[in-house]
Amino acid sequence: MKNYLILFAFLMVCSVGMAQEQAEKVLGVVINASDDKPLENVHIVNLNQVIGTTTNSKGEFQISAKANDTLHFSFLGFKSIKVRVTNDWLKFGSSKIELTELALALEEVVVNQLKLTGYLEVDIKQVPDINNNYRYSISGLEGTGYEASKKSGLTKVIGSIFNPADFLHRMFGKKPNELRKLKKMKEDDEIRNLLASRFDREMLMVLLNVDRVDLDEIVSQCNYSKGFIQTANDLQILDAISGCYEEYKLLSRSRRL
Template structure:
């Protein structure tokens, strides 16, 4: 019986290694060119993200790029002033090296903008009092590497922050506990400068939802449960949001292990 179990375990191990090697061997270098759909102009500095492999690159002066990919991977293309696009990798894209990917320009209709003055008087002491104040106070918790924001400065705020970290269990488990690959992506993004550079310039949460396979409302729920202020959630760029989600989850795991 012991011998039979040993043989079974050995077979599963071999199959697992074979599957992993097969997945690795499926990866190839994909080369293509990105152009303007209207003018056929070559587009430089377009960001290309492989959502499956969490790899990023940008196009050169000739609109060319090369990225590691496998068949059925999804490429996410982003360029300022153009509509973001998702492309599924197919076999013919590897066979024909000059594949062209066309991006469509966005047409922006400018609406009337009303500038509301702060009614400054010219006296510094008075004008400072009239400026809007960010009420997102930060609190530090011993043992954690970062501070957390709370809505008001009162004795119960610290308890609220600690409770928010200890109690997003259901939400975080539902969102990430069933998606271990998405959690691995959070760590992988930290090592990809091209992806981080793109996230630092974006505020629309689109790439985040594609990378993590969650909805925008889920992102807001996570940060609310981790007690980030509404002003941070509304004004932070996508890289700050990603780092906040990652840090919150890592801190939650640390505290959860100590319980």
């Protein structure tokens, strides 16, 4: 009986300790480094726990974190930074985070003028086809299928059975933690809201630990068109990668049967 009481007391202490650890939050305020003014709607993501939040009108924020977690701060027009959570931050209160403005430059835009001849059959060939994206479904798989270009639709559908599986395995096979983050990102409403308002892929690259080229290549290998990759917001890209991975798992199971 005495042993049971000791075990029960030990479990209670452990559960209280775990609850306290899970309940830890860091507080802070984000300001503009040039004028010390607070920044509202700064995106903050705990890269370890895959949870996010934003600053209020006073630049203040709070987010669940543990010592050595890494917080990623990003805001349009400012240089993104990563900050490691320390024990003194957790114990002694709020911290001031400074973001530095980026120099914004407009890219040169080249407009190609169409040289019309007056002959319809000739001129019509100069007009680019803006509606050349189609989606194909694969029998036995849930969802709406794959998006592919008009010229190589059949080739991409056949290739999708092989290429995404091999490519995703090369990309994530040695990064199981990054792959598990896909599910966490989809489940966290704050993360989804943050991604829905972004088009720069920065947060996705940081969370998945890939660069922009690899991220675009993943979506491309999942048979999404170039037009989709260029115009989709970050949440749509996340859903595309996640959906492709789920289909990849279904195809992998069917191969083993």
